[in-house]
Amino acid sequence: MNKFPIRMRASLQNDPDHTALIKVLLNHPMLTGLSKDEQGRPRPAHFITEIELSLNGQPVARVQTGSGIAADPLFGWRLKGVKAGDKVGIAWLDNQGQQQSFETTAQ
Amino acid sequence: MQRRHFLAGGLALLSAYLAPGGAWANSPASRNSNAFNARSPASVYAALGLKPPRDSDAIRIVAPDVAENGANIPVEIQTDLPQVERILLIGERNLFPLLADASFNPRLQPWFEARIKLAETSKLHVLVQANGQLYSNSRTVRVILGGCLPG
Numbered sequence: 541m542n543k544f545p546i547r548m549r550a551s552l553q554n555d556p557d558h559t560a561l562i563k564v565l566l567n568h569p570m571l572t573g574l575s576k577d578e579q580g581r582p583r584p585a586h587f588i589t590e591i592e593l594s595l596n597g598q599p600v601a602r603v604q605t606g607s608g609i610a611a612d613p614l615f616g617w618r619l620k621g622v623k624a625g626d627k628v629g630i631a632w633l634d635n636q637g638q639q640q641s642f643e644t645t646a647q
Numbered sequence: 648m649q650r651r652h653f654l655a656g657g658l659a660l661l662s663a664y665l666a667p668g669g670a671w672a673n674s675p676a677s678r679n680s681n682a683f684n685a686r687s688p689a690s691v692y693a694a695l696g697l698k699p700p701r702d703s704d705a706i707r708i709v710a711p712d713v714a715e716n717g718a719n720i721p722v723e724i725q726t727d728l729p730q731v732e733r734i735l736l737i738g739e740r741n742l743f744p745l746l747a748d749a750s751f752n753p754r755l756q757p758w759f760e761a762r763i764k765l766a767e768t769s770k771l772h773v774l775v776q777a778n779g780q781l782y783s784n785s786r787t788v789r790v791i792l793g794g795c796l797p798g
Contacts, residue, residue: 559756570764574742589678600754606683608738608746608764610719616760620753 546642550628553618560622560646562593564615564630572607587635593617594629622646683745688737688772691745695735697774700783703728706775708786717765717790724759728777731757735776739785740769766793 544567553559566588573585587607592599601617622628624647631641682694692699709723724734730753736746746763757775765771770785 557756563760572743572764589683595754600752601750603747603749604678604683605747606743606745608741608743610762610764614721614760614762616723616758618756618758620756 546630546640548628548630548642548644550619550622550626550644550646552622552624552646557620558622559618559620560626560628562617562619562628564593566591566613566615566630566632566640568611568613568632568634570607570609570611570613585635588613588632589635590633591615592631593619594631595619595622596627597629679748682748683743685745686742688739688744691737695748698781700774700781703775703782703784706773706782706784708771708773708784710771710786710788712787713789713791714765715791717767717793720763720765720788720790722761722763722771724773724775726757726775726777726782728757728775728782730778731755731775732778733774733776734759735774736761736763737772737774738763738765738769739772741766765790 547565548563550560550562553561568588569586570588571583571586575583577583585607588605588609591603591605593601600619603615626646627643628646629641629643631639633639679694682691685691685694705727707725710720714720722736731751733751734749737744738746747761749759751757765788768789770787772783772785774781774783
């Protein structure tokens with residue numbers, strides 16, 4: 541399990557669509573499988589494959605990712621129809637079956 | 648065979664137990680691994696069954712003209728196309744060109760942000776599926792230090 545917490549913000553934009561700007565910073569090495577360690581041994585591929593954004597427990601967006609996403613990935617969405625106090629959640633799954641999730645409150 | 652099924656079932660139960668109520672308690676939507684393992688943009692298109700897209704200036708790509716480090720390139724996508732259903736990012740000269748395949752729906756503004764790796768100077772292609780049609784635009788990013796081999 542990943543000991544570093546996910547960092548996420550959901551900032552209401554005060555616009556007619558009630559948009560929240562959502563920024564998520566995940567902690568993950570995102571290894572392509574092409575690199576080598578200090579001893580020259582290949583480092584196995586290890587990257588996030590699925591990310592799901594949810595609002596009050598309901599999935600609202602999904603991204604499938606490959607190893608071409610930068611390490612410690614940052615993602616941003618603009619989600620409509622968000623009120624102050626709504627719960628915005630994020631979850632990821634990687635190619636080794638590890639997973640992590642997090643929830644924050646829109647404000 | 649039966650033993651294998653038993654073990655797999657046990658693992659699934661275990662992971663469900665470790666992540667109670669987690670998003671992945673059920674298996675995720677099917678992933679097109681062939682598309683992510685494809686080694687050219689043409690094979691990505693073929694694996695995803697995409698028709699040739701139409702060029703569109705309505706897709707705006709914000710990315711640096713020159714990236715000192717190809718391992719972490721900020722990209723913002725915005726489009727005026729109505730009814731955006733999907734946004735795909737493809738790094739033309741990466742060993743694995745398909746970077747991300749993001750689903751969209753009317754609850755989201757047609758905007759997306761990510762940080763990507765580019766192995767070398769190349770075009771970044773952005774495909775947008777909107778109202779059943781596929782559109783694309785691209786932008787060249789000059790990469791000083793390649794971003795794939797170290798990571």
